Amino acid sequence: AQSVTQLDSHVSVSEGTPVLLRCNYSSSYSPSLFWYVQHPNKGLQLLLKYTSAATLVKGINGFEAEFKKSETSFHLTKPSAHMSDAAEYFCVVSASYTGGTASKLTFGTGTRLQVTL
Amino acid sequence: GAGVSQSPSNKVTEKGKDVELRCDPISGHTALYWYRQSLGQGLEFLIYFQGNSAPDKSGLPSDRFSAERTGGSVSTLTIQRTQQEDSAVYLCASSFLPSSDFAEAFFGQGTRLTVV
Numbered sequence: 088a089q090s091v092t093q094l095d096s097h098v099s100v101s102e103g104t105p106v107l108l109r110c111n112y113s114s115s116y117s118p119s120l121f122w123y124v125q126h127p128n129k130g131l132q133l134l135l136k137y138t139s140a141a142t143l144v145k146g147i148n149g150f151e152a153e154f155k156k157s158e159t160s161f162h163l164t165k166p167s168a169h170m171s172d173a174a175e176y177f178c179v180v181s182a183s184y185t186g187g188t189a190s191k192l193t194f195g196t197g198t199r200l201q202v203t204l
Numbered sequence: 205g206a207g208v209s210q211s212p213s214n215k216v217t218e219k220g221k222d223v224e225l226r227c228d229p230i231s232g233h234t235a236l237y238w239y240r241q242s243l244g245q246g247l248e249f250l251i252y253f254q255g256n257s258a259p260d261k262s263g264l265p266s267d268r269f270s271a272e273r274t275g276g277s278v279s280t281l282t283i284q285r286t287q288q289e290d291s292a293v294y295l296c297a298s299s300f301l302p303s304s305d306f307a308e309a310f311f312g313q314g315t316r317l318t319v320v
Contacts, residue, residue: 121308131295131311177247191260192237192297192309196246 089114091180093195101203106150106165108198110178113159120161121179121192122152131177137161148172173202206230208312210296216318217286225281225315229298236279237299237309238271242292250294253279254301286319293317 135146249263297309
């Protein structure tokens, strides 16, 4: 079984200040973890992914996330927010089914990021 | 094609009618997913295909929902006797799953279904 919890449904930051979007996961298997972004009226886009290589993962648009197994966390950060970062962000966990390469993506409920002037 | 294609992009239907939603995955992608996103909600998993078989259909909300995939490519999601609570954006995604790694899923733009 696997699940993902996004601790904040809404985060508001000022432009130029750091962003922290929190995500905790639960998985029976070694997970792969992703962050997706969904801008208003746009499709989902992959920001970054963790697949058991480096624990600090860098993605597009200056975002990064750190996999912490001891805390079962995969928080998304960015040093300086930009107005264009305003969007919905989804943390996603994927784990292999026993005996195969099949995988199911489980989405968190999303965090809406608001960026103010 | 260049990306995951879904059709129609919008569908308005009367309560009780059947609807069929189509997904064309990226060529060569073996895995295909259907999700549903209701207003203000996260993504709700519906069904997952690996090739033409569905190892996980646990998310289908009722027996009014069914899906199939043929030729390891196109998938259709069928909703029979639609209800107003079926109104949502239905998203399709595909990914290529090599034997030793997880690949990202690429999402289509979705089909916005409105049941009136």
